[in-house]
Amino acid sequence: MKNSNLGKIARYQIIFILLILALAVALVLSINTGSVNMSVNEIVKIIVLKAQEGSVNSNIIWKIRLPRLLAAAILGGALSVSGFLLQTFFRNPIAGPYVLGISSGAKMFVGFTMIVLMNYVSALPATVVVLAAFIGSLISMGFVMAAARKVSDMSMLLLVGVMIGYICSAITDFFINFAQEKEIANLTNWSMGSFSGIGWSDIQVMTVVVFISLFVVMMLSKPIGAYQLGEGYAQSMGINIKLFRLLLVLFSSLLSATVTAFAGPIAFVGIAVPQIAKILMNTSKPIIIIPATFLTGAVFCVFCDLLARTMFAPTELSIGTVTAFFGAPFVIWLLLKKKK
């Protein structure tokens, strides 16, 4: 018994180390790849010594590549943790913010807010966008939760989520029809999903929101673990179910809303990554899985963004295209596995 426990702990440690290494490799590769080639030596100098300040290369690193890949890492992690929370909440391994229509809800409300407020201000502050996305997420989440009361079948719930997603997208398109040209460019670009164009002030906002949420979620890992046995048992162990469910809804929505606010809706990361993390760790203990999910999500999104940028350079793919390419087959595999 003791031996098997030690074996488990060793496995956790090794996987965490490997994930951190993978993230480091992904970050280094990302910063090193692009239309302008720079030597590693030069990049290190630019980042560490802040050399050549004001030069083109320095600008590329500091203003374009660095914020972009940091955003990919932070938002990828946030999206994955949001997926983990939703899977816990609905006790459904194929739930995620995108398939349940929560990302689309956020997109819809952000679009609405942009079109209304653009008449008064030229650019929306990041916090307002996050707030709008959060409200939109909660609206969608409300509908999905209402549906979840009626249907217990998990594939039915997903179907409802996908439909809600379509409705929200339709409404968003409707807004776009009435928007002015400049806004359309902004909206369509953003609604395709991309990590480009993110600045340092955005990074600040997302860091604060994501890491505070992550801290709270980690603090909830004990009740999340108990909740895996179902609501009835969780309650009998002394969990305040109503409060717990409320916190799950709020933080899963907040995390996915943050992602949508900065990068638009991104498909399949939320479903696939928590499952990959569970398979890697071979456990579902939240205290292990939450950080593992965050790291795996970060690695996954940084790599996907790298592919999106470089595969058909100079044309850039939307991040959603790349994540769907890897994520969707994985989800199909999950569905088939569950059927057995």
Next chain:
Amino acid sequence: MYLQTADLSVGYSGKALIKNINIGVEKGKILCLLGPNGSGKSTILRSITRHLKKIAGTVLIDQEDMNNFSSVESAKKLSVVLTDKVAPELMTCEEVVATGRYPYTNHFGKITEADQRIVEESMAAVSILDLMNQEFTRLSDGQKQRVLLARAICQKPEIIVLDEPTSYLDIRHKIELLGILRNMAVKEEVTVVLSLHEVDLAAKLADTIILVKDNHVYGCGCPEDVLNDAVIKDLYGIEHGSFNMLLGSVELPKTCDLEPKVFIFGGDGSGTLCYRALNKRGISFCTGILYHNDVDYQVAKSLAKQTIVEKSFRPVSEFVFEQARKALLKCDVVIDSGFDLEGEDNRNKVLLELAGNANKTILSLRHQPIKANANWEKNVEYFDDISSLISSEGLKFRSNNSRERKLHRSLAASI
């Protein structure tokens, strides 16, 4: 009373289904709820465990209103085994059991050495130590139920509430599970509240029994006093078939109500198997002469068209003998289940000879020949087992099953 409900009303969404429930159980005793499906057993249990909001009234533990306990305090006093399907991903049995330590562990749920000891003790109590590292979702239903019981024990409660814990379990696991509960009640003074479907097991397990029917408490008390055949029949609304409280066994409905043409000599339990075998074939029969204390009598009164019975521990009276003689002579076939032929004044032996002299077909399960030194003995057909007896020529035409009769006729014609 250690656990008690005071004017408890339970139901769903504000509507009371069962009103004014006043039931209770002493510390270290077992309370069992019995009743048909949908009678409200689970509703009562789920209200006691606070999974359902009470409509009115209170539940008291040791004279204190449960509402005064925080959810963690109540988790330390009361744990549950629910009917909910549980499918935690990638959790080992040990981890599932360890969730029982939830109310005691720190903010991150760290399992200390003391906790680990209790986890292992709980698993040992239900003998599942060997399942420790197995994945929970891969277990059989019986094993899962035990793991969930170990989880409930691991919570170190004073009261365990179990909602139909024996569903899905085979007979061995039922016996083991209920045995564990009994042991806990006796040795550790844990109070057990549960609902069961098995009337016989409930009577053997529980100290107090609550009968629930049509959303009201129909009766309660000590099972030995409260339960009898009539109460069970009424509680479950059994119209056909019967439940024998004394034997704890079920008899299926009588399959044929025609005038019997088969007479069965029973006694010492040798008749019961014949009764059931004939009833399955749809053959009506009468049986006798049984003493009232014979185990065959308990089954015969459910299955036989006519049972000729004498009061225990006395010679068979002329009146009863005459009754048996009349019934016997009306029949064509006699089944001798192998009753005791000894004794000077053995009235059943006299009856058997009477049947032989009256040229009745006698089908006998006796291992030793009858040896009556009489001519009719050549009419006796001996069988090694019930299956050959039941498919013998002598019984074929007695079946109420018309399809079988037709089939037989056409077979006979073709030969």
